[in-house]
Amino acid sequence: MKKSLEKEKMWFERIEKYKNSEFSMKQYCVKNDLIFTTFRYWASKYNKKNNTFTDKTNKSSWTKLEEISSTNKSSAFKVKIYSATIEVNENFDLITFENIIKVLKKLC
Incomplete structure (x- = not known):
């Protein structure tokens, strides 16, 4: 597997874990020692590839x-x-x- 595909797979797995968490994107990044801007970059790529939306912070926080x-x-x-x-x-x-x-x- 190419290095770029391995990197994409790693980030997409992180995004899946984030989606299944109860944390906001910022909270998830802090908890997992991830750089927020890098995480948002990969979340954007994930969203485009999967036609989804992963940023919980932009969704209504009224539950x-x-x-x-x-x-x-x-x-x-x-x-x-x-x-x-x-x-x-x-x-x-x-x-x-x-x-x-x-x-x-x-x-x-």
């Missing part, structure tokens, strides 16, 4: 909305972003909520 109580008539709900859950009550402050989301996106 689930759940009603807090079915008997509760308020408009409260929970927002889950990766491992963080935010309970949002009926009279929440939108600016504070947006700031919390921005901080969580940076941390997750």
